[in-house]
Amino acid sequence: MCGSELHALPEGVQRVSRFLQDAGHPHAPQMLDGAARTAQEAADQLSILVGQVAKSIIFKRRSDGAAVLVVTSGDKRVDEKKVTQLVGKVGRADADFVKSSTGFSIGGVSPVAHATKVVTLMDAELQRFETVWAAAGHPHGVFPASPAQLQALTAAPWSDVVEQA
Numbered sequence: 001m002c003g004s005e006l007h008a009l010p011e012g013v014q015r016v017s018r019f020l021q022d023a024g025h026p027h028a029p030q031m032l033d034g035a036a037r038t039a040q041e042a043a044d045q046l047s048i049l050v051g052q053v054a055k056s057i058i059f060k061r062r063s064d065g066a067a068v069l070v071v072t073s074g075d076k077r078v079d080e081k082k083v084t085q086l087v088g089k090v091g092r093a094d095a096d097f098v099k100s101s102t103g104f105s106i107g108g109v110s111p112v113a114h115a116t117k118v119v120t121l122m123d124a125e126l127q128r129f130e131t132v133w134a135a136a137g138h139p140h141g142v143f144p145a146s147p148a149q150l151q152a153l154t155a156a157p158w159s160d161v162v163e164q165a
Contacts, residue, residue, distance in 0.1 A: 012104050012137025019113035020143060023153055029136035029143045037107030037139045039074025046133055046142065051075035054126055054134040054150060056109040058098045059083060059090035061119065067093065067101035071111045071134070071154065072123035076162040083161055087119055108138040112153050120156035122147075127158070 009017065013029050020028065036042035039053040046052075053074030061068050068087050070078050083090055098106050103115030111120070111134050126132050126147045134150060136143045151158065 010138045010141070012108060012110070013141040014137075015103065015113045016110045016137040016141065016143065020153075023112075025143075025145065025149065025153065027144050029141045031138075032140045032142060035107065035139040036135070036142060042133060042135075042142060043074060048133065049075070049129075051125070052129045052132050054111060054132040054145075056111050056135060058093045058102065058106075058109060058118075060093040060097055061087060062089045062091055067097070067114075067116065067118040069102070069109075069111065069114075069118045069120045069154075069156075070123065070161050071120065071126070071150070071156065072162060073125040073128070073132075076123060076125050078123075078161055079163045082159075083121065086121060086159055086161070104135070104137050105139075108135050108141060110135050110137045110141075111150060113137065120154045121159040121161050122151050122154060122156040123161050124158045125162055126150065 032045045042053045043050040051073045057070045059068040
């Protein structure tokens, strides 16, 4: 990418693209034909397993109002009690909080390039896959990464943050 291509992309995708370029990530964001607001929608459009979708869930830490991002495998549910044990008591974040803290709207929250510093945890379950796909700042935008690449991009610890089956 030389840079001119970025101007045709939504602002959030441009921000993620610049972040990935600056980090030396080998894959640029891709725009899907349809929205991928859910892990299942993304998996269907990409013809991958739903578990290969690295979904971004935002919580609000009660002690200081910090945004807590949990990047989890699309086929898993976050266990709020486990997150609380790792970062302190959290609650659900509303759409305004998500937008103001990450710069992205729900359905397109990227695990990188946030508007403010967020506390991030990476679901160890993502390591089951060779490649995962994450939102790129817009409901139609995604980018691929190996779990190790995604962990390096976020600088987040691998954590057990999901409900047991």
